[in-house]
Each structure stands twice: as structure tokens, then as C-alpha cells.
Amino acid sequence: MFSLNSTPHCLKSSIWRLSVAFRQHKLVSGFADLRRLSTLSSFTTMHATALQHTARGQQATACSRTRVRATIPARICHCQGRQRLVVVATATPTKEDATLKADSAAPAKGSSAAPTAVPVPQPVIEDEGIELAWPAPRPWAEVLLSKVADTVDDLGVIARRTFNDNVPGIEAIDRLFRAGKGGKLQLKKETQKPVVLVLGTGWGAHSLVKVIDVEQFEVVVVSPRNHFLFTPMLPSTAVGTVEFRSLLEPIRTSNPFATYLEASCEKIDPDTKVAYCTAAVAFEDGRRPQFEIEYDMVVVAVGEQPATFGVPGVADYCYFMKEVSDTVELRKKIQEAFELAALPGTSEEDRRRVLHFVVVGGGPTGVEFAGTLNDFVRVDLAKKYPELMPFVTVSLYQSAQSILTQFSGSLQQRAIQNFKASGVQVVLGVQVTGVERDFIKIKPKDSEEVQDVPYGLCVWSTGNAARPLVRDLVAGLPRQGKYSNPARPAAAKLAVDPYLRVVGARDMIALGDCSMMLGNRLPATAQVAGQQGAYVARMVNRGYSMGLGGMDTAPPVRVDPALGEVDTEGLRKLHPVDAAAISQQPKLTEMDLQAVLNNDSTYLRTPAGVSYYRKPFEFLSLGIMAYVGNDKALTQVEAFDTSLNVYGSLAFLLWRSVYITKQVSFRNRVLILFDWMKARVFGRDLSQF
Numbered sequence: 159m160f161s162l163n164s165t166p167h168c169l170k171s172s173i174w175r176l177s178v179a180f181r182q183h184k185l186v187s188g189f190a191d192l193r194r195l196s197t198l199s200s201f202t203t204m205h206a207t208a209l210q211h212t213a214r215g216q217q218a219t220a221c222s223r224t225r226v227r228a229t230i231p232a233r234i235c236h237c238q239g240r241q242r243l244v245v246v247a248t249a250t251p252t253k254e255d256a257t258l259k260a261d262s263a264a265p266a267k268g269s270s271a272a273p274t275a276v277p278v279p280q281p282v283i284e285d286e287g288i289e290l291a292w293p294a295p296r297p298w299a300e301v302l303l304s305k306v307a308d309t310v311d312d313l314g315v316i317a318r319r320t321f322n323d324n325v326p327g328i329e330a331i332d333r334l335f336r337a338g339k340g341g342k343l344q345l346k347k348e349t350q351k352p353v354v355l356v357l358g359t360g361w362g363a364h365s366l367v368k369v370i371d372v373e374q375f376e377v378v379v380v381s382p383r384n385h386f387l388f389t390p391m392l393p394s395t396a397v398g399t400v401e402f403r404s405l406l407e408p409i410r411t412s413n414p415f416a417t418y419l420e421a422s423c424e425k426i427d428p429d430t431k432v433a434y435c436t437a438a439v440a441f442e443d444g445r446r447p448q449f450e451i452e453y454d455m456v457v458v459a460v461g462e463q464p465a466t467f468g469v470p471g472v473a474d475y476c477y478f479m480k481e482v483s484d485t486v487e488l489r490k491k492i493q494e495a496f497e498l499a500a501l502p503g504t505s506e507e508d509r510r511r512v513l514h515f516v517v518v519g520g521g522p523t524g525v526e527f528a529g530t531l532n533d534f535v536r537v538d539l540a541k542k543y544p545e546l547m548p549f550v551t552v553s554l555y556q557s558a559q560s561i562l563t564q565f566s567g568s569l570q571q572r573a574i575q576n577f578k579a580s581g582v583q584v585v586l587g588v589q590v591t592g593v594e595r596d597f598i599k600i601k602p603k604d605s606e607e608v609q610d611v612p613y614g615l616c617v618w619s620t621g622n623a624a625r626p627l628v629r630d631l632v633a634g635l636p637r638q639g640k641y642s643n644p645a646r647p648a649a650a651k652l653a654v655d656p657y658l659r660v661v662g663a664r665d666m667i668a669l670g671d672c673s674m675m676l677g678n679r680l681p682a683t684a685q686v687a688g689q690q691g692a693y694v695a696r697m698v699n700r701g702y703s704m705g706l707g708g709m710d711t712a713p714p715v716r717v718d719p720a721l722g723e724v725d726t727e728g729l730r731k732l733h734p735v736d737a738a739a740i741s742q743q744p745k746l747t748e749m750d751l752q753a754v755l756n757n758d759s760t761y762l763r764t765p766a767g768v769s770y771y772r773k774p775f776e777f778l779s780l781g782i783m784a785y786v787g788n789d790k791a792l793t794q795v796e797a798f799d800t801s802l803n804v805y806g807s808l809a810f811l812l813w814r815s816v817y818i819t820k821q822v823s824f825r826n827r828v829l830i831l832f833d834w835m836k837a838r839v840f841g842r843d844l845s846q847f
């Protein structure tokens with residue numbers, strides 16, 4: 159929270175600081191009309207609501223949105239014979255604020271000026287008794303423009319890296335680590351650059367690693383998977399429409415200057431800022447190296463794992479669709495089922511059972527797999543095993559009364575009709591209560607009667623659950639308790655503030671599926687995770703320290719190197735948590751730091767140079783799409799705050815164009831185009847090995 163006093167002696171500098179703050183946030187500051195504002199005792203913007211005032215002649219239009227994490231009350235003062243809007247402190251919106259906002263929405267009498275948009279009040283979040291309103295969302299086009307500008311910035315970072323030939327060798331890794339206690343390797347703290355530890359190589363981590371500036375940071379990536387995987391096309395690999403290698407990008411290719419370790423992080427100590435990791439690969443004698451990595455900032459982007467909801471037998475007999483290894487196994491199992499059914503002596507009952515392919519879950523992944531599998535069976539396998547076709551069934555079981563519930567009602571109906579027309583059996587309103595080796599138990603939601611359904615292959619796609627690391631972190635951070643339900647540890651997600659900082663932890667970021675943004679619950683999708691990763695990389699590239707995460711703590715802060723040196727020792731005592739992070743900044747005055755730590759108004763009275771990162775994460779939704787088989791898809795395109803529904807072959811064309819464009823490398827684009835052509839011309843590959 160910050161304020162400017164309206165007392166005459168400080169007015170000039172206050173206004174100057176205010177206008178600096180305004181410029182930082184692309185606000186327009188100017189002269190306000192006294193008559194319209196003189197009744198105003200406070201002008202409140204909470205957390206990131208807007209303050210924008212434009213003044214032309216006798217008119218003051220007010221408030222639009224931007225990102226100001228503070229309460230900014232206003233008062234009018236005289237300065238050099240002119241009237242100025244000055245900001246003073248207050249904690250809550252007043253009636254006058256509401257009046258001003260309402261007034262400002264309409265042009266002043268006798269003026270032809272267009273009304274300025276007034277932000278819609280946002281939900282208020284209470285955290286430890288402090289109320290903070292969520293930033294008002296900006297219009298779609300504004301967010302798009304800002305993302306485009308950011309992407310141009312990113313290209314600069316990537317270009318610098320591309321022309322750098324000094325890719326570190328294995329000796330660089332040896333230099334980075336030293337033997338620690340008990341034979342465990344430890345990251346050497348004497349590395350010159352701050353260490354950014356990234357956990358994961360999925361959507362969030364990958365986009366961060368691509369954009370982060372390795373000239374400024376020592377980037378260490380820890381993940382049991384040494385590649386990025388383009389998950390939306392995973393179902394296609396299970397039937398051979400696309401080869402799985404076409405969807406992968408080795409993380410070492412994504413950023414050759416990051417140090418990658420094929421390991422899992424098992425524990426993070428947020429107080430000492432150490433991550434404990436164990437290699438995902440082992441030597442022949444079973445030795446599995448362990449590492450302790452001391453970080454300056456950690457990014458938790460470990461995603462989630464398939465949820466079984468405790469249904470007996472799921473873990474033992476079902477297949478999942480999460481990793482490439484899952485689809486490789488699935489593809490083998492599908493082909494095995496046909497070969498088994500084609501063997502002489504196989505009974506009709508067995509044929510019917512092994513050729514019953516069950517998908518549980520009517521979300522995008524389950525639907526896409528059911529549609530893709532049905533294509534494979536009806537188009538390719540039908541040519542090779544025509545005699546088996548009467549025994550084949552593809553079934554989709556869904557507990558809700560519809561499928562693809564994130565799409566509009568009409569698109570849901572289209573998907574169901576398409577499945578009926580192409581021979582996929584859709585069973586709605588049923589729960590799978592158990593899975594045995596040969597049959598699944600299903601129960602209609604409104605009945606107690608359980609039915610046994612024989613099956614040959616069951617794909618379980620009912621959602622995700624927290625990974626152990628995330629569960630432990632949520633349980634171990636006291637301030638996370640408020641946002642999680644201890645009775646449902648599988649549903650745990652790391653609560654993050656608008657800057658994606660983990661609430662209650664120092665220098666810890668969480669993004670993607672494993673996180674939950676407070677006040678603005680975003681879907682667990684690749685789109686969100688990818689944008690979040692790039693967002694964090696930009697924030698750190700611009701030199702911001704994370705500090706302590708929470709809705710009532712200061713946003714990430716940066717200190718201008720022009721500031722004078724200070725004794726940060728005393729400041730550490732003052733506030734041991736944030737001070738340590740902030741004092742890493744080379745030059746910082748005591749006053750600055752105190753103000754930043756207390757998140758109070760005084761810092762604006764200190765010499766300029768302390769700046770907050772006032773750009774909370776904004777999600778730019780481009781819409782959703784799903785392939786439903788038979789060369790048809792659903793797309794719900796979102797642009798300019800409206801949405802457009804497209805279904806059928808045109809939507810399928812859109813689906814393919816978007817996915818080819820969204821590939822993370824040119825190589826993958828070419829490979830996928832070839833795969834599609836190959837499948838169309840020669841059919842999908844049926845060989846089994």
C-alpha cells in the first residue's frame with residue numbers, strides 16, 4: 159500500500175513519484191478537475207484495481223484498469239497555481255469512490271468526451287484478515303497486445319542464446335556440484351549467478367526454460383523426464399496417426415545452457431531453500447545418485463498424476479494416458495487384442511470381450527482417445543481384420559449426463575451425435591465402482607444395481623491428483639492450510655498469489671496443473687501452464703526478486719542499481735524472511751527495504767529506485783478444441799471477449815492448423831505433417847513388436 163501526503167512541502171516530490179508510478183504502469187497522469195474531485199476523500203484501488211485519471215480542461219474522467227497493488231486514495235491540492243490529484247492513504251473503498259466511478263463512466267456535462275471504462279468490482283479475497291480485491295480483467299485485445307509485445311522481447315533473449323557457441327560441457331556440471339554430506343552431491347553455492355531451480359519439463363517448465371535468460375541465471379532443471387511432450391496429441395500416438403517422437407522435444411534442445419538432471423525432487427525445505435532430489439536412472443548395481451540443490455528461487459511445475467479416486471483395481475488393470483510410455487503400451491495392447499481374437503479356437507465370448515475397448519471419463523482426453531481409437535478400428539483395422547468387426551465395441555463411460563462439459567451445450571450434443579453415428583457407445587450417468595481383470599463394475603448414479611461389463615482394454619481418464627511433492631509442500635506450509643482440505647490430500651494444489659508466488663513460502667513459484675491461483679481459478683490446461691511459464695521467465699529476466707509469496711505481501715521487487723549502498727544486516731533482523739531475498743539486490747536503502755517489507759506507503763518517500771512488478775499473471779484464452787473422431791472436431795474459439803462455436807470438418811481443419819502451429823519446434827511441425835500424410839496415404843501402421 160502506498161500513499162502520497164498532500165502537505166505542501168512534499169507535494170511536488172509526491173506528484174513526481176506518483177507520475178513515475180503511473181508511467182511504470184502505463185497510466186496517464188494529469189490534472190484533475192477540482193469541482194469533480196473536491197468531495198473526494200479517498201479514491202481506492204484495491205490490490206490491482208485501476209487508477210487512471212485523465213483530465214482535459216475542466217473534466218476529470220477516472221479509473222480504468224491497470225495493475226496497482228495498493229490502495230490509492232486521492233485528494234486534490236494546489237500546486238503552482240494548478241490543481242493536482244494527489245494520492246493519500248485509506249484502507250477501504252468509500253461511498254465517494256463509488257460515486258466517482260459512477261460519475262466518471264459518463265461524460266461530463268457539456269463534454270463530448272467518451273466515457274472511460276470503469277472496472278467491474280472484483281471478488282474480494284480475505285487473507286489473514288486483510289482484504290484485497292482481485293485485479294479487474296483487461297479486455298482480451300489489450301492482453302493479446304501485451305502478450306505479443308512480451309513475445310517479441312522473448313525472441314531477443316532466445317536470439318542471443320542461439321548465437322552463443324559456448325554451450326557448457328560435462329565439466330561445467332562437475333564444476334557446479336560438489337560432494338556433500340553422506341556422499342550426496344550439492345550444488346556449489348559459489349556459482350556467480352543466482353540459481354533458478356526448475357522442477358519439471360512439462361508445459362509450464364518448458365516455456366520458462368525457453369525464455370529465461372541464462373546469461374543472468376544459473377538454470378538447473380530437475381525432472382524424471384528428459385523431454386517436453388506435446389500432450390494434446392498424445393491420443394493420436396496410441397493408434398499410430400502420429401509417431402510419438404514427433405511430439406517430443408529434448409529439454410537440452412530447448413535450452414542448451416540450462417543444466418538438466420534426470421531426477422525427481424522429493425522434498426523442498428522452504429526455510430533453508432534446499433531441494434532434495436534422487437536420480438530417476440540408476441547404475442546396474444542399484445546406485446541412485448542423490449542431490450541437494452541450494453536455490454535462490456525454485457519453480458514448482460511438476461504437474462499432476464492420474465487420479466484413481468480410490469476405485470479398486472484401477473491401478474492394477476487400467477491404462478492411463480499421461481506419458482509417452484502409456485501410449486506405447488496402449489498401442490501394443492490394442493494390436494495384441496486383435497491378434498488374440500484372430501487366433502483359431504478363440505471363442506465368440508472371448509472375442510467380444512477382448513475387442514471391447516472401454517474409455518472411462520468423458521473429458522477432452524477420454525473423448526479424443528475414444529474418437530481416435532474408433533477411427534483406427536473402423537478405417538485401418540477393418541481392412542485387415544474384416545471378420546472381427548462384428549465383435550468390436552468402443553465404449554465411453556461418463557458419470558455426468560453429458561460429455562465435454564467445458565464446451566457449450568450444443569457442441570456437447572454434436573459430440574454425442576457424432577459418436578452415435580460412428581459407432582461409439584456412449585453411456586452417461588454411470589460410475590465405475592471397480593475394475594477386475596476381465597470386467598468392470600458399473601453402477602448407474604441413481605441406482606444401487608451394479609452390473610459387470612466384460613472388457614479387453616480399459617483406459618482410465620477421469621482427472622488428476624496431486625503428486626506427493628505437492629501434497630507434502632501444501633501440508634508443510636502453514637499458510638497453505640487455508641486453501642486446502644486436509645481430508646482430501648489428493649486434491650491438494652499449491653495456492654499462489656497473482657504473481658504465481660506460493661503463499662507462505664519464500665522465493666517459491668508454482669505454476670501449471672499443480673498450482674491454484676487465488677481469486678482467479680484457471681483451468682488445468684496446457685495453455686495456462688505455457689503462458690505461466692513464460693510469464694515467470696519474463697519477471698525474473700527483468701530482475702525482480704520474488705520475496706515472500708502471499709496476497710498480503712509486497713509484489714516482486716526490483717531495486718535500481720543507482721541507489722546507494724546500505725547495511726542490509728540490520729534489515730535482515732528486521733524481517734528475516736523477505737529481507738534476505740530483497741537484500742540480494744546490491745544497493746538498497748534501509749528505508750526502501752523497510753517500506754517494501756511492510757508493504758507500506760512510506761517507500762514512495764524514499765529515493766526513487768524501488769519498483770514493484772505490477773503485472774500479475776493474465777491468462778489469454780484462445781478457446782478450446784477437441785477431436786471427436788470421423789475427421790470431425792469441436793472448437794470454441796475465443797477472441798475479443800466473444801466466443802465462436804465451430805463443429806465438423808471445418809473445426810477439424812482448425813484443430814489441425816492450431817496444433818501444427820503450436821508445436822514447439824520446426825522439426826516437430828515437419829514430422830507431424832509427414833505423419834499425417836503417411837497415415838492418410840498408407841494407413842496407420844499395424845505391425846506389432
Ligand SMILES: Cc1cc2nc3c(=O)[nH]c(=O)nc-3n(C[C@H](O)[C@H](O)[C@H](O)COP(=O)(O)OP(=O)(O)OC[C@H]3O[C@@H](n4cnc5c(N)ncnc54)[C@H](O)[C@@H]3O)c2cc1C
Pocket residue numbers: 357358359360361362363380381382383389390391392393421422423424459460461462479480522523625627669670671672682683684685686687783
Ligand atoms: C492426453 C492429454 C491430452 C491433453 N490435451 C490438452 C489439450 O488439448 N489442451 C490443453 O490445454 N491441455 C491439454 N492437456 C492438459 C495439459 O497437458 C496439462 O494441463 C499440462 O501438461 C500441464 O502442464 P504442467 O507444466 O503443469 O505439467 P506437466 O506438463 O504434466 O509436466 C509436469 C512435469 O513435471 C515432471 N515431474 C513430475 N514429478 C516431478 C518431481 N517430483 N520432480 C521433478 N519433476 C517432476 C514430469 O516428469 C513432467 O515433466 C492434456 C493432457 C493430457 C494428459
